[in-house]
Amino acid sequence: MRISVIGCGYLGAVHAAAMADVGHDVVGIDVDVAKIALLSAGKTPFFEPGLPEILASALASGRLTFTTDISVASRCDVHFIAVGTPQSAGSNAADMRFVDAAVTALIPHLNDGDLVVGKSTVPVGTAARLRDMIGASGSAAELAWNPEFLREGHAVTDTISPDRLVYGIAPGDRHDESLRLLNAVYASALAAGTPVVVTDLATAELVKTAANAFLATKISFINAMSEITDAVGANITELADAIGYDARIGRRFLNAGVGFGGGCLPKDIRAFVARAEELGQGESVAFLTEVDVINQRQRSRVTKLVCDAVTRQGIEVTSARIAVLGLAFKPHSDDVRDSPALDVARNLGALGADIIAFDPEANASAQARFPALVTATSIDVVLAGADVIVLVTEWPEFVALDPVHVATLVRHRAIVDARNVLDAQAWRAAGFTFVSMGRP
Template structure:
């Protein structure tokens, strides 16, 4: 099929490359000429494992190209809208200006029978509004909503082999036609028995919002249990193991630590709550305010732990921070708990060194006042306290005795803010170990 993808940021670039890999003829459109030039060379402006290889393969096959000219979308059968929906500058609602602008720019290049497909995370009601707007301007054009469920670090896998596909379809006679077109787009995944949920616009929009809200709640729940565990001397990791055996609960994402972050989850749950308020059902999701409050408290708790081990004063204390990104296998530092904690420690007077395998340049742009070091061992030399804030594989695999010998850590104390290390192994090697919610 001929496909256009409007917006080639994180979501759009991955989607365009994956669609080309599935055999479609794809053009990715973006207003950022620098981004388009990079993508056209098979390079990404962000780090995502496997994406560069997928891009180069698509470009070499001739099935993938990128352009700044929206006119290049003309002739495509299916047009995906994959632009950002950042938090509004004035409140917690989603800024829909990029979505609206993309649709407005695309309208002159649509033809009857085309399918416009939203992938951006939007407030419920957006698809219905856009459907009416588009059909008035270009009769015969259909609209559907196909929410994305990408995990940074696994985005290529999640697009090529999704765990489910959701269609929000228009009411009336166009529903079957829109569904057939989407089935053709995702033919390979559907042939592999990927579950498909075909539903109405509002439900499809709510699926994404509800999934994010549930995930955030699950993470904050176990972090709330970490607060209680610390108060009574319990071990939250063993608590999570025990309740995780219950099939109704499950162990995944019951990992207490410094909390969630990134460019999507925090702003999406805020936008969901804001939209619920607009709809008059704000009380139904009022718990999300406490979910976010718990999440932010975890960052403050890490700073507090460091202060406790510095006898109440951070001034002049040499601290090494492992991790700047909000999660491993990404260079994304947006709303990063790790970077927030590092900045707070520096503001308290600590002599801080931050290291990260992929996120240093992005972190430096946000916090140029911090000192960065690319090499882990160099970052640890002379440190009094080591704080692990992002669970990169190379940090989880650090051998405690060798690390102590190689780096000459001045005071072997590690604060494991992700609870991803083996406490007994580190203690046996001569380190003092502190986790979150662990005795």
């Protein structure tokens, strides 16, 4: 297939490289000159495991190119819209300017029979509006919606070998042809047995927002339960194990901690609420506002746990050196957008503590957002002389820390495990005061 990908940020760059990797001829298009130059040189503007390898391979094969010239899209048959939909300034609604601009710029270069495929996460009703926009231009191109379900840190695998494919296709004469084109794009995944849900445009849009809303609700639910277990001396991990055996509930994502973040879940659930209110259905998803509140409260809760750990050492917060392990919102990523880890570091710094942080990949991106943040070059450097350690991103190298070795580096033996991933018994045996989320 000859494919264009409009927007070469996280979603678009991964999608373009992955589509070329499975054998298609792909051109990635973006207005950001610096980004295009970087990708054309085989360099990624963000950290994502596996992407540098498939990017280099696809460029070398000649199947993948990048450009700022959208007119080259006229050589393609299928066009993926993969631009961002950030939260609007001053409201919770999604900012649709970039999606609208991408489609507007693409329309003059569409040929009869082309298929425009939306991948961006958008408010329900967007696809129908964009389809009307294409039709009103006089173009005979069709529009479908194919939401992405990427997990940062696993995006390459999730694109090449997805757990499901969703096609939102409008009824009418072009339905079967749109289905054929999408099946051709994803032929390798279909050959591997990937299930496909073929539905209407609105349902396809809702699949992504509903999935994110459910996941966010599950995470906030277990974090809310951890507040209760803290109050009564119960154990949140054992509680999660017990209820997780219920097949109706399941154990995945029932791990209490500092909460979710990143560029998707927080802004997507807020945009979902905003869109529901526009539709007069705000009451249907009002609970998501509380899901968001619980998630934000976890950051303040961790900040307080660290401050309590400092005062137990007999020192003031303003005199304490606090080592922050992690800045990205999750491991295997350098993404600090709406990162709980970065918020905890900033909160503690605002209280006057001496903060030093380390993340294997996110030091630079964190400092770009928080220039006053002091970062270390290694784990040993960040731990040296610490009065309290707080683990806020569960990188494998943090989980694997040897408490006996760590004890030789710190000034006071105290640690707050804000992700509930450390062996409490081992750390206490090494003389540490150990605090976690909802575990006695």
